[in-house]
Each structure stands twice: as structure tokens, then as C-alpha cells.
Amino acid sequence: MEYEIAKLNKKDMKKQFILLGLFLLASSFTVSQVRGQEVQKKMHWKGCADKVTKRETYLNLVKAYAKKFRNLTELCNGQWPDSTDARYLRAAAEALAYNQTIIKIELAYRDSACVIALAKALEKNRTIRELVVLLSTEMGSTGAIALAKALEKNRTIININLICSYIGSEGAAALATTLEKNRTIRELALRATKMGSTGAIALAKALKKNSTITNIDLSCNDIGSEGAAALVTVLEKNRTIREMQLGGIKMGSTEAIALAKALKKNSTITKIDLSGNGIDSEGAIALAKALEKNNTITNIDLSDNDIDYEGVAALAKVLEKNSTIMEISLNNNRIGSAGAVALTKALEKNRTITKIDLSWNGIDYVEAATLAKALDDTIPCKKECIYLTYDKTMYNGIHLTKSLEKNSTITKIYLKTNKPGLEDIAALANALHKNSTITEVYLSCYDIDYEEISTLANILKKNSIITEISLYGRNKIGSAVASALAEALEKNSTITKIKLRLKDMDCVGAVALAKALEKNSTITKIDLCYNNIGSAGVVALAKALEKNSTIMEIRLNYNNIGSTGVVALAKALEKNSTVMKISLMHNRIDSVGAVALAKALEKNSTITKINLNRNGIGPEGAVALAAALEKNSTITKIGLGGNNIGSTGGVALAMALEKNSTITKIRLNGNNIGSTGAVALAKALEKNSTITNINLIVNHIGSAGAAALAKALDKNSTITEINLVGGNNVTYKELTALFIDKHIIIDGGKD
Template sequence: ALLTDLPEGELGRLAKALKDYRKLKVLRLINIEVGEAEAEEFCKALGLNDTITKLEIKALADALKCNCTVAHIDLSNNWIGAEGAKAFADALKSNCTVTDVNLYGNWIGVEGGKALPDAVESNRTVTVKLGSFQLLGGKGAKDVEESWEHFEDATKSQAWTGKVRIKGLASQLTTNSGTTHLNLGFQHITDEDCQALADALKSNRTVIRIDLHYNCIGDEGAKALADALKSNCTVTHVNLCDNRIGGEGALADALKSNKTVTDINLFHNEIGDEGAKALADALKSNCIATHVNLGSNDIGVEGAKALADALKSNRTVTHVDLPHNKIGNQGAKALADALKSNCTVIYVNLCDNRIGDEGAKALADALKSNKTVTKINLDDNKIGDQGAKAMEDVQKFNHV
């Protein structure tokens, strides 16, 4: 569909009607008048649309040049095209209120790929969420790499896909003082890539969130990141779920000295009992971290006992996330004993942990005196009638 010369107000009407056009795949907007409120409304409508595959939106970019209120723009998984990317890049150079632009999963073309880095370099307030960009055809891809070393060419069956080039990004991080959130999931990041990022984080003072989920990071990459976090004083959230991190790379050393990280997600790695023990030792002295997710990490009784011992003295951790491990009754008993004296934990997730009646009864007994835990998850365990009754009875003493 081609819409041209629309007066102000029409884009808002289109946003409301977009959900009804189930067969609309291509949308071009040329020379339209748009107010800030309807531009924001249209962006939200696009986020809910799953049929449009190609979108030319130069008009929205033009509106951003004079807009002074819109802060967040999410156009992920659309085909905004090279012209759309160039228009947005041009708008971002003069806009000083937009802080977050999500162009993940877009076709931006070679020209769009060359225009965006200039905008990021000159705009010191915006965070561009990086992801899988597509550069249709291989010709000109080298120019993109020269203008912004964020892209690495990789031949695919139908198109050229731009994978984030980490070393180039790391170089940008040393000069770009506006980036606050690194969203680099699903990027095949290796230990070597992680080392480059870690080196940049040692001097970077703006990034507060690091999301590296679903990559290929092992112990060496995690160690490099941990080393960077020892001196970094701005990062608060680190997501490393679904990588290949073992016991040696569990970030324990960083937690002993870091004073800003509050949330670490290590779900679905390979840290095992040794990694859990190292983290537990770090938590004894750490007084900042509140969330540590160790789900699906092959943690057994020994790891659970070590974590339980740490919780007896730790006064900051509020969420204990240990789902899909194998702590069993003995591990549950150890955690129950810790909860009798701990007064900060509010959430405990022990689902799928081979816990039976014995472990459930121990936890129930602990909750009779513990007045801070508000939720405990024991789904998918081996708890029978006795354990279930014990947990049911504890509600008379506790508001779990």
C-alpha cells in the first residue's frame, strides 16, 4: 500500500486500523504530516503487527527531527529498508530526546548500514539495540565494514546477513558515551569476542546492562568479563544465560570486589557444584547482588549446601533461583536451615530438583519461622502427600 500527502491525524487512524489489515505486507508512507503522539502510536501498532514485511517510513524519521518528547522507538523485525535506516540516522543526529532505538531484525541495506554509525557517533544520548541486520546482496558490504566495523559478512542461502562484529563494537564503546544497554544475544559470540568486549568495559563508564544470552562463551570469555567487572563501576545487570560457562568462569572473583552488579543470570550453563561453591564464597562478602540465577546448571547437593551456607550471612540476595538442578532432599534441607535465620530472601525457585517429602517438610518447617519469603516454587519435584500437606499447613503460619 502506498499512502502519500496525508494530513496530520491520518497516521493515528491508520495505527488503530492496522490490526484489521491482515493481508497488508508492504507499506510506504511518503510526504505525510505527523504529530508526535500519533508517531508514537503508530510505532506501538507496528510492534504488534506480524504481517507487514516491508516498511518505508521516512515520514516518521522526519517527525523525529522536531520531536522533543518521544524517548523509545521499537521497529524490530520489520523491513524498514535502506531509505528508512538512512532517514532515521539523519534524524538521530539532531534529536536529543530519543534514548532507545530498536532496529533488531531489519533489512537496512548497505547504505543504511553506512549511515547508522555516524548517527550513533554524533548522538550522545541514544542507545541502538543491535541484532541481526540484513544487507541484501554482497556488493558494497565492504564499505559498511569500513564505515562501521559492527558488521561481518556471512553468506546465507538468500541474503547477506550482517552479524555484529564485536571487535568493532568494542572500539566504539571506548568513545560512545551514550550507549547504556548492550543487547548481543544470538550473535555466536566466542571467548575471543568476549575478551574484546571486556577490554572495552574496563574503560567504558556508560554501559549498565550487558545481555550476552545464547552465545558461545566459555570459561575464558567469562573470566575476561569477570576481570573487567572488577574495575567497572557502572554495569548493574549481566545476562550470560545459555552459554558454555563452566565452574572456572562463574564470575565469582568479580563478585568479591565489584560494587555495582545487582543481577547475574547464568541460567543454562555448566557451572556445576564447583562453580556454585565459588559463587557462594563470593556471596559471603558481596553486599550488592540481589538476583543470581543458577537454574539448569547441574548443581547437586554440595553446591546447594555451599549456597545455603552463604545465605546464612548474606543480607542482600532476595531471589534464590535454582530450578532444573539436582539438589535433592539434602540440598533442600540445607537451604531450609539457612532460611530459618535469613531475613532478606523473598523468592525461592526449586522446581525440578528431585526433592521429595523429606525436603518439602524441611522447607515447610523453616517457613514457620521465616517471615520474609513470599513465594516458593516446588513444581516438578517428587513430593508426595506428606510433603504437600506440610507445605499446605505452613500457610497457617506464613503468607507464602
């Protein structure tokens, strides 16, 4: 009995132990759970706080972009973020969506992420009318599809330019689908977009239904005969397209013939580009037949094809009767002399053509002269400018200028050739002697001798009409050429602008010109860049400037002047009171020259623009110029880029800008001013109220320098553009964050 009781007690005790254990386990679990809930609750509130903070940060970004866009009418590369941070793209897109001032967007080198964000904004925006996204090879079909989707909703954009942005066939097809429904787009440029024949076929289908596009550019796309055939059918049905550019699409003559048939029926196309399509004479003949019936085309480009005499003869026959074509380009074909004869006959009867390009066709002297006569007999053209470019076999093609003897409308003539002969120059000179309207002459010859230029110079002595003359070339006797012209300038009383870039003029030619400028009283602008005139040459010119009272602008870039020459020029500028613009870029003037110029600028009261880029003036030169700028009250633009002025020069110029009240634009790129110089400039910009544009690339200013400049712009309200992107030890992402709410352009590149 006792045993049973004892046994029972053990069982009871065991049960009690189990119950106690379960109770304790349950109690422990409940405590852990409660504690877990508390931790979870704390984490939940912390997460909410983080979300609120992120949301606030994002809203601040949107507000910053909205503020940035508010006063813009055109959005360019430097004002739109890249894809390094998606938050900035989203914020910019949201701000742009509701912007009411921007009417044009022009971006370049953008990837699909950037374009997708932009597309999202375009879905809602109601003011943008023109969209340009160039050279965006990473845009891809994804970006194009996003744009297409946006254009389905957008009702304001009328012009789209995606030149050299690789959208592919899929992207082109997406845009085509949109164009079937869109009723606002008028101009579409898809040149070099890698659309292929599939993309072209899709676009052709859309253009048959579209009734708003008037101008389309599909050039430089390898769409082949299949794609070209699809586009041909567009011309048969579409009644709105007026300009169509199909250059370099590898059409071939077969499709050119089909296109010609379509042009017979089409009554809206006025301008068509078929250059670089391998069209032979068979295709040209078909096009000629089309032009017999078509009465709307005014401009046709058939350059860079394979048209020979047979094809040009057919075209010439049409031009005899055609009364609508005003411009035709046949350069770089196989016309030859026989083709020139056929065209001559046509031009004798034609009364509408104002421009014809026949360069690089192997036309010889006899036919060139005959063409000139035909141009003489053409009834009053509305030509104001004539461009004549001669091929390698046509050195004496300048005989075409005989037509200028009687012409009474042309005012400018541009002549390019490799090696003119004396007879050619004589023909030009004689034409200029008899012509009474030409005021500007541009002659580019790579090998012209003294006798030839003397012939032209003799005419300039007597001519009383020409006001501008430009002579380019690489001549072994550049000094002799300059001397001949100098003699003419002593007597000429009408020329106001002269540009001589002869490569080898040297000091002898410069001395002769200087002597002429002492007597001349009409020239106001002179450009002698790239002539290697040296210090001796500029010393002579400086002496002339002391006496001359008409020259207002002088350009002497790349002339190896050195400090000696600049010292002489500086002394002249102290006395001269007419020169307003002077450019001395890349002349090795060093600190000695800069100090001399600084002294001159303290006294000079007429110069408004000076370019001293790439002259190695160093810190000493910069300090001297800075002191001058504190006193000078006329200079508005100054270029000091690439002078290695360092932080010392940067600080000195900054102090000057605190006091200067006239400079609006300054270039300090490539000067290694560092963060010290940048901070000093920032301090100056807080006080300066005239500078609108400053270039500070390649100065290693770092994050500290960039931050100081950004802070300065909180107080400055005049700067519109500051270039910091590149060579500054600060990423594009950092710059975007720093300047996001500023009314400026920081440049569109990337560090």
C-alpha cells in the first residue's frame, strides 16, 4: 500500500514537473515574442523615418530641378543629368513633365536610361516643340521604344532629330507605329540610326497613313533595295512630304527607276536627295523622264553616283525645258567634257537654275570656258553667292569666272583650287575689273606665285567695289605674295577686311603689310594668323598701329611672336585708341610679355576683348594682368586658358574680379589653380555682378573647390554658364549634386 502511494506520488510529481516545465517554457516564449515585437516595432518606425527622409530628399531634388528649369526655354546637355544616379533622372523627369517654359531639348551622347527618363517627362509635358538627341549610340531600341510610347500621348512636339542615335530596326518600327497615329510631328530626322530594311519598311507603312510629316531624313541607313522599294510606294500615295533625304541608303539604279516613276505622279516633293546611291546612267535617264512631267521639284542632289555622259545628256535635255529646278548637284560623277558640252547647251536655254555643282567630274578647260559663256547668257539669276570648286584636272577652271564680267547680282565669290595658272588668275582679275557688284573675294590656293598674285593685286589697286579679301594657301614665297598685296593696299580705298593665311609669310611679308597699313585708312579688321611672322614682323606691325587710326580688330594667333614682339605691341597699344579686339593666342609671350601687356591695359581705354590663351605667362604674368584688370574699365572678355598660372595666379585674378565691373566672360581653363584658387574665385563671385560665363576645366579644383563655387552661386545671380567638367578631380555626379538648384550650365561632358 505504501508502495502504491509512493508510486502514485512519483507519478504526480512527474506530472507536476512536466506541467511546471511547460509553464516555464510558455512563459519564456511569450517574453521573447514580446521583446521581438518591440524590436520589430522599433525597426518599423525607423524604416518609416528612413522612407520619409528619402522622400523628402527626392522632393527637394524635384524642387531643385523645377527651379533650374523655370527660366529656361531650351534644355541642353549640361542641364540634364546622366544615368549614374537614377534618383536625379527621375527627379529631373518629374520637374520637366510640368515645366511650362522649355520649348526645345537638345542632348547628345545619352544612353537608354537617360532617354527613358526623358520620355516619361514628354508624356505629360505640354510646351516642348522640338526634340534633338544626337550621337547617342547607346540609346538603343529600348530608348526609342520609350520615346515612341511618349509620343503617343504628347501633342506638342513637331520636330524630332535622332541623327546618329542607334535605335535599330526595332526602335524604328516602334516610332513608325506611333507615326501612324500622331498628328503633330512635321519633321523627322533618322539619319544614320541603323534602322535597316526592316525599320525602313515599317516607316514606309506609317508614312502612307501619316498626313502631317513634311520633311524626313533617312540618309546613311543601309536599307538596301527592299527598304528603298517600300519608300518608293510612299511617294505614290503620300501628299504631305515636301523634302525627302535618301542619300547613302544603297538604293541602286533599279529602285531609282521605280522612284522616278513615282515622281511622275507625285505633286508635293520639292527637294530630294539621292546622293551616294550607286545610280548609273540608266537610273539617271529614268529620273530625267520623271523631271519632264514633274513640276514641283526645285532641288535635286545626284552627287557621288555613277552617272556618265549618257545619263547627264538625258538630264541636260530636260533642263532645257524645265522651269522649276533651281539647284542641281552632279559633283563626283563621270560627266567628263562631253557631259559638260551637253549641260552648256541646256544652260543656254534654261532660265531658272541658280546653282549647279559640277566639281570632280574631269571637265577640261575648253568646256569650262564654254560653260562660263552659257552662264553669261542666263537671264537674271537670283544668285548672290557663287561657289566654284575645281577638280584635280581642272586647274584652269577659273575661266568660269568670265561669266562674272557681265553678272550684276553676285556679291560674293569663293574659289578653291590646288594650283592655278597665270591665265586663270588673269581671268579672275579681269572679271573683277569689269564686275560692279562683287564685294567679297575668297581665294584658296595651295601654290600661287608672285607673278600670279601681282596680277590680282594690280586689279585691287583700281577696284573700288571689293571690301573684303581672304587668301589662304601654303606658299613657298608667302612673303612675296604678301608684299604684292601690301603694295595694292597702299592705294586701295575700299577694302575694310583682310585675311591672309599663307603659312610662310614670315617677317618680310609682315613688314611690307605694316608699311601699307601706315598709309591705308579704310581697313578695320586684319587677320594674319598662322603666318610665322615672328618678333620682327610684329614689331613692324606695332609701329604701324601707332599711326593707323582705323583698325579695330587684329588677329595674330600662332605667329611665334615671343616676348620681344609683344613688348613692342604693348607699347603701341598704350597710344592706340581704335583697336577694340586683339587675339594673340599661342605666341610664347611668357611672363615678360604679359607684364608689358598688363601695363598697356592700365592705360588703354578701347580694347574690349583680348585672347592670350596658351602663352605660358605663368603666375607672374597672371599677377600683373590681375593688377591691370583692377583698374581697366573696358575689357569685357579675356582668355587666359592654358597658361599654368597656378593657385598664385588664380588668387590674384580672383581679387581683381572682386573689384572689376566690366568683364562678362573669362577663360581660365588648363591653369592648375587648385582648390585654393577655386575658393578665392568663389569668394570673388559672391561680390562680382557682371561675369556671366567662366571656364575652369582642367584646374584640379577638387570637391572642396567645386563646393565653394556652388555655395558662391547662392549669392551670385548673373552667372549663366560655368564649365567645370573635366580635369578637376571631381565626378560629374558630384557636380550635378552641387549645382542642381543653380541657374547655370556646368557643361555637358563627363569627368
